[in-house]
Amino acid sequence: MALHNLGYPRIGDFRELKFTLEAYWKGEKSLQELEAQAREIRYQNFQTQIKAGVELIPVNDFAYYDQVLNMSTLLGVIPKRFRQENFDVEVAFRMARGRAPSDDGHGCCAGHGHDTCESKADYAGAMKKWFDTNYHYIVPELEDDTEFTITDTRLFDEVAEALVLKQDASNIDFKPVLVGPVTYLYLAENKGTEIPKLSRLPALLEVYAQILQRLATQGVEWVQIDEPILVLELEAEWQNAFKEAYQTLAQSPAKLLLATYFETLGDNLGLACQLPVAGLHYDGLRGAKQLDEVIEQYPAGKVLSIGLVDGRNIWKADINDAIEQLQEAKAKFGDNLWIAPSCSLLHVPVNLEVETKLNPELKNYLSFAKQKLGEIKLLNDALHDKADKKSLEDNRQVLAAKANSKLIHNEQVQARLAKLDDIPLTRDEPYAVRAILQVARFDLPLFPTTTIGSFPQTQEIRQARRRFKNGEIDELEYIEAMQAEIRDVCERQERIGIDVFVHGEPERNDMVEYFGEQLDGYAFTQFGWVQSYGSRCVKPPIIFGDVSRPLPMTVNWSTYAQSQTDKIMKGMLTGAVTMLQWSFVRNDQTRETTCNQIALALRDEVLDLEAAGIHMIQIDEAALREGLPLKKSDWDDYLYWAVNSFRLTTSGVQNDTQIHTHMCYSEFNDIIQAVAKMDADVITIETSKSQMKLLDAFVDFQYPNEIGPGVYDIHSPNIPTVEQMVDLIQKAAKNIPVERLWVNPDCGLKTRGWKETEPALVNMVEAAKILKKQFEEKIQSA
Incomplete structure (x- = not known):
C-alpha cells in the first residue's frame, strides 16, 4: 500500500449530517433515519476515495459529534452523571450537549451547541480546540471510579461495514483510526479526583490491546493511531509514557501507523523514530524544517508516510516541488514510502466542484478535500513514474500564474x-x-x-438579510430595516x-x-x-x-x-x-x-x-x-x-x-x-x-x-x-x-x-x- 488518507470530512457534500442531526435533536427524525444518513455519508466518502485511487482508506473518521468523544465512549470513559446500564448513542449526545432528544418532548437548540439549550438534563462536557485548529473536541473526564472497558461497539460495526466494500474492490483496504492512548490521557482532565493521569496508563493500554486484537480478528491489517501530542514540548514523564505504551501495543497482531501532524517533532524526533511501530506518518508541510531529519533518522525497514498536500488549507499543492522533496525518501524507503495529506482532510471543505460563483482565476488556485485526493494520487503516480506529464505541467503553470497574479498582488x-x-x-x-x-x-x-x-x-433580522441577498428587497429597504433595529436597541438600552x-x-x-x-x-x-x-x-x-x-x-x-x-x-x-x-x-x-x-x-x-x-x-x-x-x-x-x-x-x-x-x-x-x-x-x-x-x-x-x-x-x-x-x-x-x-x-x-x-x-x-x-x-x- 502506498497511497492512503488520514481522514475525510464527515458532514456530507451539502451538510447532510448537520441537517439530519438537528432534525433528530428536535424529534423530527428518528434514530434509525439518522443512522441511515450516517451510513450513506460513509458510503459516499468511501466511494469518493476509491474512485480517487486511495488504496488504504480510513475508517472511524466518522463521528456524529467528534472523534475524541467517540474514543471516550469506546473506552467507557463516561461521566457518572451520564452512565446507564447499557450504552446507546444518546449517552454520547448527553455528554456533548447536556441531554438527548428522549430527555424531553422537543429536543434541544439544534445547531447552536449544547451551551444554548433551554433546559439541561445535566451539564455537558467541556469543549476545547483540537490543538491549533478551529475544530473542537469534548474533553474526556476522569473520575475516581473511572474504569476503562470497551463500552461502545460502533467502531467494530463501521469496520465490518467497510470491509464489505473490500469484497468488490481487491485493490483497496481499510485502516481504522484511533486517538492514541498517550494523547487521549494528555487531553483528558481530572474531575473531582487527584489520581495522577499517567498512573492510569497500564489499565488504559489493556483496553487498547483488546481493541486492536478485536480489529485484527475482523481482518484489519493496519491501524492508524493518532498521537499529535508528539509535536508538543513534552516533559520526560510523557515521553516515557510513549515508550511504555508502544512496548505494550507492539504485541498486537495489527500493524500500527503512528500519525503525527501540525508541527515538527522537535526534541521528540529520536523518540518517534525508536518506537516499536510498523510506520510513522509525518506532516511534511507544517513540519517542513525537520523533514530531512525525519527521512535521515527513521529506519528504512519501516513505513514512512509523508504528507505534502495540505490538510489544513485550501491551496493547490506544488506537486513538482513535492516530487523533488521526496526523492531522497524514495531512494531510502522504496515501497515503504507512503503518500498522504499532511493531516486529516476534516479541516477543509468537501468539494470545490460545486462552487459556481468564485472568480474562475481564484478557483483555479484552490483545492478542497475531494481535489486533494487527486493531488496525492498525482504525487504518488509521479514517484512511481506513472504520472500524466500534462497534469504535472498544468500544476506548474497554475502555481506560476498565481505567483504573478494581479488578482493576488497589489502594488499599492x-x-x-x-x-x-x-x-x-x-x-x-x-x-x-x-x-x-x-x-x-x-x-x-x-x-x-x-x-x-x-x-x-x-428572525426578522435574518429574514431581512436573506431577502436582501436574494434580491427580494433593494439596498434602501434593507438599510431602513437595519436602522429600525438600531433604533429599537437604542430605545431598549435607554430604558434599561x-x-x-x-x-x-x-x-x-x-x-x-x-x-x-x-x-x-x-x-x-x-x-x-x-x-x-x-x-x-x-x-x-x-x-x-x-x-x-x-x-x-x-x-x-x-x-x-x-x-x-x-x-x-x-x-x-x-x-x-x-x-x-x-x-x-x-x-x-x-x-x-x-x-x-x-x-x-x-x-x-x-x-x-x-x-x-x-x-x-x-x-x-x-x-x-x-x-x-x-x-x-x-x-x-x-x-x-x-x-x-x-x-x-x-x-x-x-x-x-x-x-x-x-x-x-x-x-x-x-x-x-x-x-x-x-x-x-x-x-x-x-x-x-x-x-x-x-x-x-x-x-x-x-x-x-x-x-x-x-x-x-x-x-x-x-x-x-x-x-x-x-x-x-x-x-x-x-x-x-x-x-x-x-x-x-x-x-x-x-x-x-x-x-x-x-x-x-x-x-x-x-x-x-x-x-x-x-x-x-x-x-x-x-
Missing part, C-alpha cells in the same frame, strides 16, 4: 506595507495620562455598564439604563465574514463548510490576496446609531489577528505580513470612526490566544507581531479616544504580559463561568488599565439575579481598583433571545447601581 498595498516602520505603534501618551483625559470626556459613573457589541439576531451603548450589529452576519466581504483580498464560498463540532459548521473566508479597505465599513452604521442617543456609542470592529485566525490564509507570504495588511485596513476604519465623532472604539481579539504556536519556544515571536498588529490598528487615535478590546474565555496567565502590551484602555473578558477566577492573572500581574470582567454567562439561557452579579463584582473589586472596573456580560448577545437578554441586562444595571452606592459611601466615609 505592498508599497504601504514597506513603510510600516514609519508608523508609531504607541499612543501619544501612556494610559495614566489618557485615563484622565477620557474621564473628562466621558464623565462615566463608578462601575459603568456596557455590553460587548451584538444584540439578539432575531446602560451607560455606554452599542448599536447591536443587526447588519452583521458574522464578526469576520462581515468585514471580509468589504475588504479587497478576501473571497467567500457558497458551500465551503467545515465542521467545528457536532452540527456546528463554519464557512471560513479565504484570504487570497493583498488586503485593503476600499471604503469605510462601519462608519455609517455607528454614526446613525449615535444620532439616536445622547449616550456614548461604541464603534465595533473585529481585530486583525481574529480575522486571520478564522480564515483560510494565503500561503505565499508570512502570516505576520497578512495580519499587518489587515491591521492597516482596520487602522483606516478606526481613524474614520474617530473623525466621524465615535470616540469609544472596541476592537475584538477573541482569537489572540488561539493563535499561539504549539511549541512554547515559538510563542514570543508570535505574540510580538500579534500585539504589534493590534497597536498598528489603534495607535493613531487621539489620547481622549478610548480603545476597548474583548477576549473570549481564555487562560490569561501565560500571555498576560502580551495582553498588557496591547495597551487597550479597557479590556473585557469572560470570567463568570470561573467565578472571577480567570481574573487572577490580571490581579497577580497588576494589570494597569481598565477591566470589564464578565458578570454573567451569555451562553446560558438562565437569567442571572442581581445578587449573583453583585457578588461577582464584589469579588473583582477586592483586587481591582473600583475606578478601573466596568460591568458587562461575558460576550456578545447575538445568540440569545430578547426574553432572556432584557431582564438580564436590567439586573446587571441594578447590580451596578447597588455597587456604585456602596462604594461611593465607602469613599465618602474614608
